[in-house]
Amino acid sequence: MVPTKQKEIHLANRPKGMPTNDDFEFVEQDIPTLEENQVLLRTLYLSVDPYMRGRMQDAKSYIAPFQLHKAIVGGGIAEVVESRSEKFKQGDIVTGSLKWAEYSRMSDQKVRKIDPASAPVTTHLGILGMTGLTAYFGLLDIGKPQPGETVVVSGAAGAVGSAVGQIAKIKGTRVVGIAGSDEKIAFLKEELGFDEAVNYKKETFAEDLANAVPNGVDVYFDNVGGPVTDEVFKLLNTNARIPLCGAISSYNKEEDLGPRLQSYMIKTSALMKGFTVGNYAADFENGSKQLAAWLQEGKLKYEETIVEGFDKTPDAFLDLFKGTNIGKLLVKVADPEYAKL
Template sequence: MADRINRRIVLAARPDGRPKPSDFRLEQVPPPIPADGQVLLEILYLSLDPYMRGRMDDAKSYAPPVALDAVMEGGTVGRVLESRHPAHTPGDLVLSHSGWQEQAVCHGDDLRRLDPAAAPVTTALGVLGMPGFTAYSGLLTIGRPKAGETVVVAAASGPVGATVGQIARIQGARAVGIAGGPEKCALVKDEFGFDAVVDHKAPDFPERLAAACPDGIDVYFENVGGAIWDAVAPLLNTFARIPVCGLIAQYNGIPDRSADRLGRHMWDVLRKSLTVRGFIQREFADQRPAFYEAMAGWLRDGRVKYREDIVNGLENAPEALIGLLEGRNLGKLIVRVAQA
């Protein structure tokens, strides 16, 4: 243990707009030592997700920000190296929230055991993890899609959006995805099986979206905001439901110079009797057992598919997160920290 070094990435500065590599710092420190009830983990995979941008700001939100000089937070898959908890033994593979580092100490009660024979362990960070559960709980609890309805989702090539569209189709609804660029649009249509996909980078994007939704939109799963919302709003049907999961177009604090949307939006809420509900997936934690069972079955039957974008090396996590916020990833973004 004495000769081991724990590499970790901490928040060095709060971003001003888009994050920069200098906002992060790679450190080498002694490895942590587990106390009674804890385990020492070797981190194998780190999840990168859009919400991390919000944690870098010192602003009031649904969760506290990452402190300066503290390890960047994030979901991880790790291997137990040392255990002082009766439920875990060395070699176990577990899901934890250990952040951007190579080794971590966690309380054994906070870990979820993973079975690599049941599904690749990386899926615990994606389709069988927080992003998949976000799609499942937000769509089914707030969106409540019915057979024959039209469900539209932005960022449809990402882990949340892709899962939303596929669950919508399982419910008998028509799934329309919004994605950026030909490669992402092809992934949404050809691999994830959406009924239609629209490229938001097209100059006539609003017209293309309207053509893809001839009967209007009954459920809009919001991941982006901004100009995409402007194209969606006129197509919303009476009693449409809008789960608001994310607003990635605004995460970097870039001023929105379009016309004020609030007045127009509230008028639509009133005259169309819209349901607009922001949510954080942990609000629906009691649904997780049902989610794990349903999603495992859909994956086994091939009814839900997923794509992973894996980056090698902890040191590459900052640049990978910056790329995620700019839409450079294709599928669920994961950093391979060590070989499984």
């Protein structure tokens, strides 16, 4: 039975520095009635991701900012509970860009059906979704790793970084991960098969990193920027490639100053290219098929940190910037009413 009211999470303020719970507001809304070619979705899982911090600013970017006092939007998994579409029926499991809300009314063009029997549904927000595709295209198209080269990954225990390292291993490279705890270092080496991993929070980080890459760095997949990247750039080889995916170290800083990178890039003839996964939308199907094949073959592993409860969504988002999660960080909102997962 579908209720008449539901909760949404809106952006209350544009944060300055690190966001707080005061920047979010819970709002009760009526559950809307359906029009033709629409579906009513019950949210099962929400993805919280670093890029959302940028959308909280009213600034020009590759994607429009969130609107104040409107629901925040991000990747999600949901169950169809009512349908006025020939494409979907009650009980179908779908993924798409969903409101931070318990229920959503969506056009049938804005979501796609997923098969719960093929893999756990949460993988479509992680290793088989935008996370995996970000790693896949950024590494292979920009990084172009070759057998025997050294690939360094920052934020290596996160959802994207952990996928990058594994794909780099599939391509025959030596992989070094950078993460922020001994637990994460052990996870990278023992669970994911990284050749080496170093803890950037240790005072010996610069020395440890240099020792981990005796032959220098051929590909640097950058998820964090900041002081970590400053140290990696000192170790670049000639013709190094740097896929620039994220800069989480600076997302909550009002001012971020650091060493200049130009001299390192000139001396090494390095290539650095920023990207977003949307650049590769035309090739998502091929990328997804390859990721799924590697997953089924046991060549890819994934880890998830799942926070229980819709009310915990803002807390889960804030945890991204504390570095507490391993792998993909998700919020479980509800269990399905009609489907069996």
